Amino acid sequence: MSAATPSTARRVSARVGAISESATLAVDAKAKALKAAGRPVIGFGAGEPDFPTPDYIVQAAVEACSNPKYHRYTPAGGLPELKAAIVAKTLRDSNYEVDASQVLVTNGGKQAIYEAFAAILDPGDEVIVPAPYWTTYPESIRLAGGVPVEVVADETTGYRVSVEQLEAARTERTKVVLFVSPSNPTGAVYSAEDTEAIGRWAVEHGLWVLTDEIYEHLVYGDAKFTSLPAILPELRDKCIVVNGVAKTYAMTGWRVGWIIGPKDVVKAATNLQSHATSNVSNVAQVAALAAVSGNLDAVAEMRVAFDRRRHTIVRMLNEIDGVVCPEPEGAFYVYPSVKALLGKEIRGKRPQDSVELAALILDEVEVAVVPGEAFGTPGYLRLSYALGDEDLVEGISRVQKLLAEATG
Template identity: 65%
Template sequence: MTSPSSRVSQRIGSIAESATMAVDAKAKALKAAGEDVIGFGAGEPDFPTPEHIVEAAAAATRDPKNHRYTPAAGLPELREVIAEKTTRDSGYQAEASQVLVTNGGKQAVYASLAALVNPGDEVLVPAPYWTTYPEAIKLAGGVPRDVFAGPEQDYKVTIDQLEAARTERTTAMLFVSPSNPTGSVYSPEETAAIGRWAAEQGLWVITDEIYEKLTYDGTPFTSIASIPELAEQVVILSGVAKTYAMTGWRVGWMVGPADIVKAATTLQTHLTSNVANVSQRAALAALTGPSEPIENMREAFDRRRTTIVSKLNEIAGFSTPTPKGAFYAYPDVRQALGRDIAGRTPTTSAELAEIILEEAKVAVVPGEAFGPSGYLRLSYALGDEDLVRGVERIRDLLGSA
C-alpha cells in the first residue's frame, strides 16, 4: 500500500509553503475566532484599488471581447504599455514582443527561472530574501545559494560576497532593490558595480522591481537592467500589486530578451493561458492613469515608516535600520533572544514570533522565512492606528530599551 507521504511527488513535497502567507492566514483565523489580532505579516497595501482602475475593470466586464480567450502572452495594448514603461523607468530598451503578462508577480518569478535554469544550476540569492525565491529556484531544478548581508551592511550584499559564493555551476543571480523583506535600496553606484560584475561573469540577472515606485528620503531607484553590458542577460520582473494596491487582481510581468520571453510564454500556454482579461484591462488603466493616488499611498507609507522604526527601536533588544524603500521594517532581534518572556525563553526568532503572537496578539514574520534566524519582518502596510497599537503591544511584552 502506498504510504501517505509518498503520494505527493518529491519535487512538490520538498518545497515549503509561503511563510508570509502562513502567518497572515493564522492571524486572519484568530481574528475570525474573535481574537483582537494585529497583523504585520502580509505585504499587502491596506488601501482600496484607486477608483479609476476599478471603473475600467467594471467597463471591461460588459465588453464581450473580454469574455473570450486572448493571447497567452497578454493583451497586445498592455504589453505595449509595459514595454514603454520598462524603457522609461528601467532604462532597458524593450519591445512588446519582449513582455509576458503573468498571473501575479509570483508566476513571473517562476516563469523566468523555469526558462533560464537547468537541473543543478546554482542561483545566487542575496539574503535576507523574499520567501518564494528559493522555492521557485528548486521547482525549476536549480540550487539556491544564499549570500547573507546583515544590518551592519544595511542588508546589502557586496561583490566580494557574491564572488565568494560563485562556483563553476553558478549561472544566475537574483537582484532585488527596493528589497522585500528589508526595505533596503542599492545606490546607483552599488547597482552598476554589481551589474558589471555579473556581466563579466556571464551570469543571468533576474531583477525584481515590483517596489520601484516606493522609495523615500529622496533615494533614487536604479534598475540593474540599465547597465548596457547586461542587455542580453537580464530579466525584469514587476507587476501592479504593490504600487497600485492591486494584490488581488493578479497581474505581473516579465521583460527580457525575446527568446527567453518566448520560452516562458510557451510554458504559460500550457500552464494558465492568458491572465483574466478584466484584470489586464485594470492593469492597463493603472499604468496609463493619474499618478496622484499612487503618490498619496507612498506618502502614507513614508509616514508609517518613520513611526514604526522609531517605535521598534524603543523595544528592548530590537535594533532597526531605517528602510529606504518598499513597506517593510526588518529589526535585528538577536539581543531579545535568550531572555525570559512571559515565562518562556526564546532562542530563535521563530520562537520569539510565536510568543509575540500568543501573548501580545501581534503577528510578525520570523527571520527564518527569509534567511538566518535573529530577525523579524513587519509590514507597515496597515492602518496608522493598528501600527502604533501593534508595536506598543510588543514593547509592553518585551519591555522598553
C-alpha cells in the same frame, strides 16, 4: 522489510513535497482567522498596501466585464494593448526601451519569477540569492531545477551584499544572480553605483541577472531606484526584469505581473505559460492596462503615508531594549534584529529563536509578525508597515510592553 506497494508508496512527489508553505501568507491567514473569531489581532505580516485599488482602475474592470471581447480566450502571453502599455511604462519609469515581444504578462509576480527561472535554469544550475530573501525566491529556483546559494547580509551593511561576497559565492555552476532593490523583506535600496558594480561583475563572468523591480516606486528620503538593465546596456541580453501592478497600485489581489527579457527567453516562458495557465484573467489585464497607462498620483499618496509610518515604526522598535532596527529606504517593511532578546525570560517562556519569539508575541499580545527564519536569517522579525497608523502604533505599543518584561 518488503518493498512499498502502491498503497504505501509516496503519495506526494518529492519535488512538490519539498516545497514549504509561504510563511508570510501563513502568518497573514492565521491573523485573519483569529480576527474573524473575535480576537483583537493586529497583523504586520502581509506585504500589501492597505489602500483600495484606485477607482478608475476598478471602473475599467467593471466595463471589461460587460464587453464580450473579454469573455473569450486571449493570447497566452498577454493582451497586445497591455503589453504595449508595459513597454511605454518601462520607458517612462526606467528609461529602458524594450519591444512588446520582450514582454510576458503573468498571473502576478510569483508566476513571473518561477517562469523566468524555469526558462533559463537546467538541473543543478546555481543561483546566487542575497539573504534576507523573499520566501518565494528559493522555492521557485528549486522548482525550476536550480540550486539557491545564499549570500547573507546583515544590519551592519543595511542588508546590502557586496561584489566581494557575490564573487566568493560564485562557482563553475553559477548561472544567475538575483538582484532585488528595493528589497522585501528588508527595505534595502542599492545606490546607482553599487547597482552598476554588481551588474558589471555579472557581465564580466557571463552571468544572468534576474532583477525584481516590484517596489520601484516605493523609495524614501534621498534613496533612488535604479533599473539595472537601463544603466547597463551590455547586460540586457542576459537580464530578466520582473515587475507588476500589485504594490504600486494597491492591486495585490488582481494578480497581474510581467516578465521583460530577451525575446528567446520570453518566448520560452510564454510557451510554458500557454500550457500551465494560458492567459491571465482578461478583466484583471484591463485593470492593469488602466493602471500602467495612468499617472502615478495614487502611489504618490501611498508613499507619503508609508514614509510617515516608516519613521514611526523604526522609532518605536528602537525604543525596545534588545531590538536593533535599521531605517529602510524602500518598500514597506522593517527587519529588526531581535537576537539580543533570544533566550531571555518573557512571561515564563524563553524563546530560543525568532520563530518562538514571533509565536510568543502572537499568543501574548495578539500581534502577528513573521520570523526571520522565513527569509533565511534567524534572529530577526519582518513587520510590514502597510497598515493604518492607529493599528501600527497600537500593535507596536503592545510589543513594546511585552518585550520590556524580558529578563535574564
